[in-house]
Structure formats: structure tokens, C-alpha cells
């Protein structure tokens with residue numbers, strides 16, 4: 001028989017350890033973990049990357065990545081990431097967090113790390129529920145969504161409305177990049193990978209705080225089959241959490257979040273009078289700023 005040359009078309013990323021997954025069938029955590037590992041490989045940063053695992057099903061991240069991992073207390077991943085990045089500015093530091101962790105108990109850390117413009121990368125898994133603890137209502141659970149703690153559906157008159165994290169953080173000057181993605185199809189998985197790669201590349205280039213929100217499934221606690229969970233996510237979560245880019249200072253024509261923030265404050269004398277020469281140069285005329293904004297509208301989706 002004719003011998004054929006072996007051609008590798010698919011293999012495990014080196015940054016993903018050869019261990020058995022413990023995510024439930026149909027859970028998108030596993031897809032995202034793999035995408036992060038592929039990105040670490042492709043950027044060649046395995047040796048300098050430090051991941052922060054939180055509390056929730058995301059915690060299992062520390063079992064899967066071949067890079068250094070640190071476990072943070074519930075919600076404190078941005079604070080731990082801040083410390084690690086400030087002490088080791090040459091390392092690439094990322095936090096991998098669920099919605100209960102990031103937007104409930106860790107909301108303060110999240111907002112303040114973002115507004116301080118910490119040069120970290122955050123991967124945010126929004127599955128609209130507390131997965132690990134059995135399906136309690138999360139800050140991102142949808143209005144009328146049935147959970148263990150909202151058996152008649154989330155009542156917004158008492159529980160309030162879901163938090164849209166990308167939209168909320170997009171108001172903060174410290175933020176460089178925000179994108180919401182989803183892993184419901186090969187096309188969207190490729191888009192999600194591009195967003196994750198950009199969020200890591202931004203850190204390498206010193207662009208600033210970057211967060212990618214992944215609209216995700218939790219079939220186990222939604223009480224659905226994997227197929228029904230994907231359908232429910234597409235029909236209910238995506239209209240509430242539209243996919244897209246919510247901030248991209250590079251696409252707006254700025255080198256980093258600080259330049260973009262200075263440009264936004266161009267009419268504020270106390271800001272402009274105290275700018276460094278470098279930033280003053282970057283926003284030297286309103287026309288230049290306007291130009292950059294126009295470019296952004298053409299460049300960002």
C-alpha cells in the first residue's frame with residue numbers, strides 16, 4: 001500500500017494540559033478554555049503568562065492551562081490580577097471569570113480595575129446563572145428567567161434588571177477594549193478567538209484594560225439538553241446581550257486608553273493643561289480627534 005505523508009490538521013494546543021474535562025456536556029466553558037490556550041500558543045507567551053482562576057465553574061481553569069495559575073477568592077480576580085501585573089509588568093496576566101464572580105460579588109473589583117485602566121486581560125463567561133452552586137439567580141439572569149432562587153422567574157420589580165457588563169464598562173475612560181462574543185457556531189467561535197487574541201495582544205502592546213464577554217450556556221442548571229440550551233441562548237440571551245465591539249481605542253485611532261481618554265476630555269481645561277507632552281501631542285487639535293473618531297466609526301464594527 002502506498003505510504004502517505006502524515007498531515008496534522010488538528011491537535012491539542014500546547015498550553016492546554018492533557019487532562020479530562022470536567023465541564024458538563026454542552027457547556028461552552030470548555031470551548032473558551034481551548035480558545036484561550038490556542039491564543040497563548042499562537043502568541044508564544046506560555047512562559048510569561050499568569051492566569052487568575054476565580055470561584056465558580058471557571059475555577060477549573062487552573063486544571064487545564066499549562067501556564068502559571070493563581071486562585072483568587074470569590075470575585076477578587078481583578079484585584080489579584082492587578083497586583084500580579086503591577087509587580088511583574090513583563091508578564092501577561094489574565095483573569096477568567098463567570099458572571100456571578102465578575103458581576104456580583106466581584107463587581108466592585110471589576111469596575112475599579114477597569115476604571116484604573118489596569119493593563120490586564122479579562123475573559124468573562126456570562127451564562128446568566130450561578131452554575132457551580134446549583135443554579136441560583138445571577139446579576140445577568142434574564143427578566144422572567146427561572147432559577148433556583150427565582151422559581152417564578154426573575155421579577156425585575158424586586159430583583160432589578162440584568163447588568164450588561166460591556167455596555168456599563170464602555171462608559172469608563174480606563175478601558176481600551178470590550179467585545180461581546182458567543183460560541184454558538186463555527187463562525188462565531190472564530191470571531192470569539194479573534195476577540196480573545198486581540199485582548200491578549202492589547203496587553204502585550206500596552207494598549208490597556210481589555211475584556212471579552214462570552215455569552216455562554218449552562219445546560220445543567222438551565223435544566224435543558226445541550227441542544228435546547230444553545231437554542232435558548234440564541235433566542236433569549238443574544239437579543240438581551242447583543243454581540244459586538246463596545247470599545248476599541250485602537251480602532252478609534254488611538255495608541256492606548258490614556259490617549260483616547262485625553263481626547264474625550266479635550267474640552268476640559270484642567271485635563272488638557274496637565275497633560276504630558278506626549279498626550280498633548282496625541283490630541284493636538286480637535287480636528288485630529290474628530291478625524292480619529294470618524295476613522296473609528298469606519299473601522300470598528
Ligand SMILES: Cc1ncc(C[n+]2csc(CCOP(=O)(O)OP(=O)(O)O)c2C)c(N)n1
Nearest residue numbers: 056057058074098099100101129130131132
Ligand atoms: C465568598 C463566597 N461566597 C459564595 C461562594 C459560593 N459560590 C461558589 S461558586 C458561586 C457562583 C459562581 O457563579 P459564576 O461566577 O456565574 O460561575 P459559573 O459556575 O456559572 O461558571 C458561588 C456563589 C463562595 N465560594 N465564596
Ligand code: SF4
Nearest residue numbers: 023024027057131218
Ligand atoms: S454547571 Fe453549568 S457552567 Fe458549570 S460545568 Fe456544568 S454546564 Fe458548565
Ligand SMILES: [Mg+2]
Nearest residue numbers: 098099129131
Ligand atoms: Mg455563571
